[in-house]
Amino acid sequence: MTTFTALSIRIDTNGGRRRMVTSRDVARVAGVSQSTVSYVMSGRRSISAATRRRVEAAIEELTYHPNAGARALASQRTQVIGLVVPFTPGADTTGLLPFIETIASCAREADHDVxxxxxxxxxxxxxxxxGRSLCDAIVMMDIETxxxxxxxxxxLSVPVILIGVPADNAGLHCVDLDFPLAGRMAVDELAALGHRRVVLVGHPAEVVERGVNFVGRFERGATDAASAHGVALEVVAPVAPGRDGAEAAVEQVLAVGGERPGVVVPNSQALQPVLQVLMDRGLHPGRDLSLIALCTDAAAEAVTPAATNVSLEPRDVSRRAMQILFQLLDRGQEPPDELVQLIPPRLTRRRTTLPSP
Structure with a gap:
């Protein structure tokens, strides 16, 4: 059974019964007709700035909220955006929060719930x-290749936008981080620091087997950069969650003797366990080897030691996706011609990479 969770909830803390404020009350306080109130709220007709200010002041004074059911019947809109986020095994649920928060914030700015x-x-x-007309549009995340x-x-009869880039987008708009560029940036940095061997510590089996789109896209970028620099690249995957998985992964990282490798960790959940295992073995990232994570800046700053990272830019990705979604909903606007839009990542140096030569 599908779980539907409304993110925008209004709570009346008055504690007592009171008559519901209507658009008729707003019209009376503002000194305008009830239809004018409707036009101000729907934006369907041009209203003078002075009249709009009076109506908005009355709405604020009366704390008026239009009845969602009546508004939906009148406009044939629900004012709701559906956000599909399957919480699958191996998924980084903490990493989803900035996406969800930003999508909800953008929706509320446009008077929509999620x-x-x-x-x-x-x-x-x-x-x-x-089919149940529960929403006006849908945002899909966790896209597989x-x-x-x-x-x-x-x-579907409603606009759909993807956060992620599948092999075939079937004509749907997609917004995501430029993961191939992120992979290239990580390897470029390690090559510039003098590393001739790079080991990529990958994802759990569930993520690898599902073919989540960004995994292969990031690895392709890393592979291209390694080839361009003449650097050896190895991928350690799958990596089980937790300490045991990190132990096994580090064993493979250190299996080849000689110069310490550059390590890339594109799985944010493995970042702290891998750092801890390395330090327990007397290897300090930033002194004995270099490690670069693919994660949010917040996650990179939360681990010990603070990690050099290529950013995921979840808020920029989410904001752009919502901008396009509302363009698709507004029949008066033309959506972007390009179906796939990629947000560029950033690399921020912290304590887990060697000093620049």
């Missing part, structure tokens, strides 16, 4: 979400 769909029902969940939901999403 309906969070948290169960993984695949295409059936999408059909139910659109060969995602069976995409052909179905392309046929």
């Amino acid at each position: 309906l969070l769909v948290t169960a993984n029902e695949g295409s059936a969940g999408l059909k139910r979400l659109a 060969d995602d069976a939901r995409i052909p179905v999403a392309a046929t």
Whole structure:
């Protein structure tokens, strides 16, 4: 069964019963007609700035909230955005929070609520979400390279935007971090620091087997950069969660003797365990070897020692996705011609990489 969670909840803390404020009350206080109140709220007609200010002041004074059901019937809009985020095994649920927070914030700025769909029902969940007219548009996350939901999403009666880039987007708009560029940036940095061998510590088996789109895209960028620099690149995957998985991964990182390698950790959940295992073995990132993480700046600063990272830019990705989504909802606006938009990452040096030569 699909789990629907409303992210925007209004709570009346008055404790007593009171008459519901209506648009008629707003019109009376503002000294305008009820239809004018409706036009101000819907934006369907041009209203003078002075009249708009009077209506908005009355709305604020009366703390008026339009009835969602009545508004939906009148406009044939629900004012709701569906956000599909399957919490699958191996998923970085902490890393999802900046995306969810930003999407909810952008929705509220546009007077929309967000309906969070948290169960993984695949295409059936999408059909139910659109078929019941529960939302005006859908944002899909956790996109697989060969995602069976995409052909179905392309046929829905509501706009759909993807955060992620599948092999075939079926004509849907996609927004994501430029993961190939992120992979190249990490290897470029390690090569510049003098490392001739790079080891990429990968993801859990569940993520690898599902073919989540960004995993292969990041590795392709890293592979291209390693080839360009003449650097040896190895991928250690899958990596089990927790200390045991980090121990096994570090064993493989150190299996080849000689010069210490440059390490890339694109799985933020493995970052602290890998750092801890290295330090327990007397190897200090930033002194004995270099380590670069693919994660948010907040996650990079939260570990010990603070990690050099290539940023995920979740808020920039989410904001751009919502901008395009509202363009798709507004029939008066033309959506962007390009179907795939990639947000550039940033590399921030902290304590886990060797000093620049």
